[in-house]
Amino acid sequence: MIPDLSVGIGKIKFSNPVLVASGTFGYGEEYGSIIDLNKLGGIITKSITFNPREGHPPPRTCETPSGMLNAIGLTNVGVKRFIKEKLPFLRRLRTRIIVNVAGSTVEEYVEVVRKLEGKKGIDLLEINISCPNVKEGGIAFGSKPESAYKCIKAVKENTSFPVIAKLSPNVSDIAEIALVVEEAGADAVSLINTLVGMAIDFENKKPRLSNVTGGLSGPAVKPVALAMVWKTAQKVKIPIIGLGGIMNTQDALEFLLAGASMIQIGTGNFVDPECSVKIVEGLKKYCEEKRIKRIGNLVGKLKTK
Amino acid sequence: MRTKKIMIHKDEGLILSVESLNEKLFKLKIYSPVFSLMAMPGNFCHLKVNEESFPLLRRAFSFHRVEKDKGTFELLFKVVGLGTELLSRKNPGEKIDLLAPLGNFFSFPRKDEKIVLSAGGMGIAPLLFFLNYLLEKKFNPERITLFFGVKKEKELILLDELSAMRIKIHLATEDGTIGFKGRITELFYQELKERRVKLKNTMFYACGPTPMLKKISDISKKHNLYCQISLENHMPCGIGACFGCVVKTINGYKRVCKDGPVFDAREVILD
Ligand SMILES: Cc1cc2nc3c(=O)[nH]c(=O)nc-3n(C[C@H](O)[C@H](O)[C@H](O)COP(=O)(O)OP(=O)(O)OC[C@H]3O[C@@H](n4cnc5c(N)ncnc54)[C@H](O)[C@@H]3O)c2cc1C
Ligand SMILES: Cc1cc2nc3c(=O)[nH]c(=O)nc-3n(C[C@H](O)[C@H](O)[C@H](O)COP(=O)(O)O)c2cc1C
Ligand code: FES
Numbered sequence: 001m002i003p004d005l006s007v008g009i010g011k012i013k014f015s016n017p018v019l020v021a022s023g024t025f026g027y028g029e030e031y032g033s034i035i036d037l038n039k040l041g042g043i044i045t046k047s048i049t050f051n052p053r054e055g056h057p058p059p060r061t062c063e064t065p066s067g068m069l070n071a072i073g074l075t076n077v078g079v080k081r082f083i084k085e086k087l088p089f090l091r092r093l094r095t096r097i098i099v100n101v102a103g104s105t106v107e108e109y110v111e112v113v114r115k116l117e118g119k120k121g122i123d124l125l126e127i128n129i130s131c132p133n134v135k136e137g138g139i140a141f142g143s144k145p146e147s148a149y150k151c152i153k154a155v156k157e158n159t160s161f162p163v164i165a166k167l168s169p170n171v172s173d174i175a176e177i178a179l180v181v182e183e184a185g186a187d188a189v190s191l192i193n194t195l196v197g198m199a200i201d202f203e204n205k206k207p208r209l210s211n212v213t214g215g216l217s218g219p220a221v222k223p224v225a226l227a228m229v230w231k232t233a234q235k236v237k238i239p240i241i242g243l244g245g246i247m248n249t250q251d252a253l254e255f256l257l258a259g260a261s262m263i264q265i266g267t268g269n270f271v272d273p274e275c276s277v278k279i280v281e282g283l284k285k286y287c288e289e290k291r292i293k294r295i296g297n298l299v300g301k302l303k304t305k
Numbered sequence: 306m307r308t309k310k311i312m313i314h315k316d317e318g319l320i321l322s323v324e325s326l327n328e329k330l331f332k333l334k335i336y337s338p339v340f341s342l343m344a345m346p347g348n349f350c351h352l353k354v355n356e357e358s359f360p361l362l363r364r365a366f367s368f369h370r371v372e373k374d375k376g377t378f379e380l381l382f383k384v385v386g387l388g389t390e391l392l393s394r395k396n397p398g399e400k401i402d403l404l405a406p407l408g409n410f411f412s413f414p415r416k417d418e419k420i421v422l423s424a425g426g427m428g429i430a431p432l433l434f435f436l437n438y439l440l441e442k443k444f445n446p447e448r449i450t451l452f453f454g455v456k457k458e459k460e461l462i463l464l465d466e467l468s469a470m471r472i473k474i475h476l477a478t479e480d481g482t483i484g485f486k487g488r489i490t491e492l493f494y495q496e497l498k499e500r501r502v503k504l505k506n507t508m509f510y511a512c513g514p515t516p517m518l519k520k521i522s523d524i525s526k527k528h529n530l531y532c533q534i535s536l537e538n539h540m541p542c543g544i545g546a547c548f549g550c551v552v553k554t555i556n557g558y559k560r561v562c563k564d565g566p567v568f569d570a571r572e573v574i575l576d
Binding site: 023024025026030031033034046054055057058059060061062063065066067068070072075218219247267269270271272273274 | 312313314315353358359360361362363402404538539541542543544545546547548549550551552553557558563
């Protein structure tokens with residue numbers, strides 16, 4: 001028996017549920033010599049803003065117990081150069097391409113989305129309403145239900161691509177935000193983005209990041225991410241894409257049990273660039289061994305009494 | 306500095322030996338025919354010191370010595386934290402997860418040029434590879450000057466091998482036990498000002514701790530030296546994907562792992 005790993009968001013089919021997370025995979029090219037990109041369910045680009053962004057001054061990253069902090073500051077080439085310089089490479093791949101969009105105002109999100117409209121090679125958009133590292137915006141949209149709704153609604157009105165809303169864990173009730181973006185028309189939600197954190201160089205009495213605070217990712221955040229996916233799965237009907245500290249097949253399966261129908265690998269790519277393709281193989285093997293016909297049959301099968 | 310379209314690979318290397326040079330300095334010899342063939346002086350590898358998630362990220366080390374015919378390469382490293390501590394406790398026969406060859410590499414001088422290299426502490430690691438590479442390519446040792454500075458005498462390693470190369474060597478120790486008393490950049494600047502180091506037809510190279518490279522960068526800007534320096538920075542991915550390792554330059558932020566680690570000293574803005 002060959003298990004069916006395919007999954008879907010709206011009309012878009014994916015060969016398997018494994019995606020690589022925004023900001024950890026560049027624009028795809030870098031990993032191309034190490035792994036076969038076509039084996040992935042899809043690739044999510046670094047967040048794209050309207051104008052190019054230089055990002056924060058260094059130091060931008062630091063390692064923490066079983067995790068890392070980053071304050072990159074949305075370094076990216078801007079939407080025009082993305083289309084001209086980065087999309088041609090992605091277009092040639094036989095995997096789904098998801099463009100992650102960020103902005104400081106609703107208008108900026110809309111402008112970026114309009115520029116991307118109809119471009120060949122793009123399959124879906126992921127709207128980053130949750131970046132903790134940009135003061136003027138990002139997080140503000142994701143942290144309040146009204147602005148999250150407004151942003152996703154405006155994006156939906158200006159694109160024909162299916163839209164994934166990427167949610168922030170730095171809120172009091174993530175499931176509530178998930179509900180409002182579903183109402184605004186989001187085709188799926190992805191969670192979690194990084195958790196706000198900081199690290200101190202005690203000897204010098206200085207923050208380790210130039211931005212003082214950054215976003216925590218890696219195995220350290222997995223329990224938080226699982227709980228949020230599970231809570232959200234109790235509330236929304238649209239597909240959930242789970243991420244946060246996934247490093248191996250078992251981690252991925254745990255997210256499926258908690259209610260995610262797809263998963264993303266972020267920091268795991270740094271630790272082992274082959275992590276994502278190993279998980280695709282691992283999921284297949286697991287389904288074969290357990291005689292599971294469709295990977296979808298596992299979704300939300302957590303036994304809570 | 307040069308780049309070529311290199312194919313980054315993952316390989317499982319076999320540890321052949323771990324040799325301690327003093328209580329903090331170690332030499333790790335790894336069998337990995339692909340990387341011994343591909344590595345160029347200035348390139349580095351990114352390796353996982355353990356299989357657990359703490360410490361989590363890979364660690365970067367310059368290629369220090371490469372023996373193509375034997376399929377081996379060596380890393381020279383200093384224990385500064387948990388990752389390097391674990392690496393120093395590896396045993397022969399263990400496998401190690403490697404990602405390489407990463408980054409650009411030093412550009413080579415013309416046969417009629419002179420070269421001056423400055424190494425501060427562990428900065429000697431990639432420069433020794435570069436020296437051996439040049440000598441193998443029949444670059445005249447009389448055209449090579451090495452400035453090598455450390456804090457304490459016991460950190461002055463590789464001296465026998467360096468003297469056998471018949472290159473000009475200037476040593477400096479901060480405590481003054483051997484050679485010039487003070488920092489290597491002070492000695493270098495003194496020789497430069499007194500014109501014992503000539504600027505004309507000379508290529509400069511430097512590797513060492515960031516404060517040293519900042520000095521070298523300042524000197525290079527002031528005297529318009531063409532000096533290639535090899536930088537270090539925290540590197541989550543090591544392959545140019547995350548923008549976490551940037552350095553400020555006159556042309557904006559650049560990724561140390563992919564646009565470097567070798568930069569023109571006049572281009573970077575260190576603080
Ligand atoms: C291109 C490059 C080449 C290098 N070559 C050598 C070499 O040949 N020999 C050698 O001894 N060291 C070299 N280093 C430095 C080496 O990578 C660090 O000493 C090592 O990562 C420290 O790890 P740790 O866990 O022992 O220290 P910790 O301080 O516990 O590490 C904590 C975190 O900070 C990072 N970190 C700490 N110091 C550095 C540093 N100087 N550079 C980059 N990341 C750092 C670690 O990778 C880790 O993520 C090189 C670094 C780079 C970027
Ligand atoms: C270095 C780095 C850069 C990131 N950049 C972005 C980004 O540009 N946009 C975004 O939506 N998320 C970004 N993220 C968040 C990740 O996509 C992901 O949500 C988070 O890291 C949690 O997953 P993980 O634990 O698997 O890494 C970034 C994460 C890291 C570590
Ligand atoms: S370490 Fe990721 S871009 Fe350099």
